[in-house]
Amino acid sequence: MRYSIGELARRTGLTVKAVRFYSDRGLVPPSGRNAAGHRRYDDAARTRLDLIRTLRELGVDLATIRRVVDGEATVADVAARHAQALEVQIRVLRVRHAVLTAVAKRGPTPEETTLMHELARLSEVERRRLVDDFLAEALGDRPDLAGIARTLTPELPGDPAPEQLEAWIELAELAQDKDFRAILRRLAEQREAGLRRDLAAEVRDAVTPALEAGIAPDSPEARAIVDGLGRDPGRLKDWLGLVNDPRRERYLRLLAVINGWAAPESLAPAFGWLAAATA
Structure with a gap:
């Protein structure tokens, strides 16, 4: 079957101007001309135009498309390369969106x-260096706190x-906050x-029932x-x-988001009650 430029444009969803553009550049050569000298295209041209339109909509450049339609590259190879490039662009866009x-x-x-x-754009190595510096200053070089350091380490995927x-930003x-x-x-x-790490759990277990029962922090029961x-x-x-500084709890909540953990229980009410009880 033979098509005029107008008919080919209608069947492929392109404009006449676009069909003529691709034809003039040799991407879709005409299969012949009619008696009046007007270009005619066959079904193979229609198939090529459909492919060209699809690749263009996917962001493939004309030079690469020419290699595909000329048989110098496969659609699969081109798709793989462009998918990799898009992954990089997506990461960049995610960083920009987050900031x-x-x-x-x-x-x-x-x-x-x-x-x-700047914090959002740090490489994995730079992020690790920032966190290591924070934990070294916050916890010191103590072997007995190595486990705590691991639980406080963010692992951004x-x-x-x-x-x-x-959350990472x-x-x-927070990690750079000297206070x-x-x-x-x-x-x-x-x-x-002597104030062990599990004191927070002891406070939670001892104070939560008092909070639930409405016991006043200035009472004999308290x-x-x-x-x-x-x-x-x-x-x-x-x-x-x-321990009741809000930055500590905020750090733990951000850490949970970054590492994909469940949100930690807030102990601020228990700490506040106990602070009032010891005032």
Whole structure:
């Protein structure tokens, strides 16, 4: 069957101008001409145009398309290369989306916006270096805290979701917060001095029932709960002042998002109640 340019355009969903463009560049040569000298195209030209339109819609450049229609490259090979290129572009776009979303939510200063962008673009090695530096300063070089360091280490996947990238940006900013590092270091020192890491769990188990029962922190029942913890009141107050810093809980929540863990239980109500009970 023979088609005019107009008929070929209608059958392929392209404009006459587009068909003429591809024909003039030799991608879809006419199969002949009619008596008036007008170009005519056959079914093979229609098939080539369908392929050209599809590849163009997928973002393949004309030079590569020419190699495909000329038989110098297969569609599969071209698709594989372009899929890889798109993966890179998608990662870049995800980073940009995460930064822009975070900026829109937080309204940072120009300097903070630049920092957020830089943190989002860090390589895996650079991210690891930042985290290692944070944990080394926060926990010190102590073998007994190696397990804790591992539980505090973010592992951003190679193909992170937007919410994981957003969480990484905020966590990386927290990790560079010198005051936050100092708080973790003091908690580590208090642990060494006898306030064990599982004290938080003890507080949760002891205080949660009191919260649920509506026991006031200034009541005799509350005093009995505090005494039952068996801790020096002064040291317990110092510990609460550190562990109840909202940045600590925020770090743990961001860490859970990045690592794909379940959201941690908030102990802020229990810590707040205990702080009031020991005031």
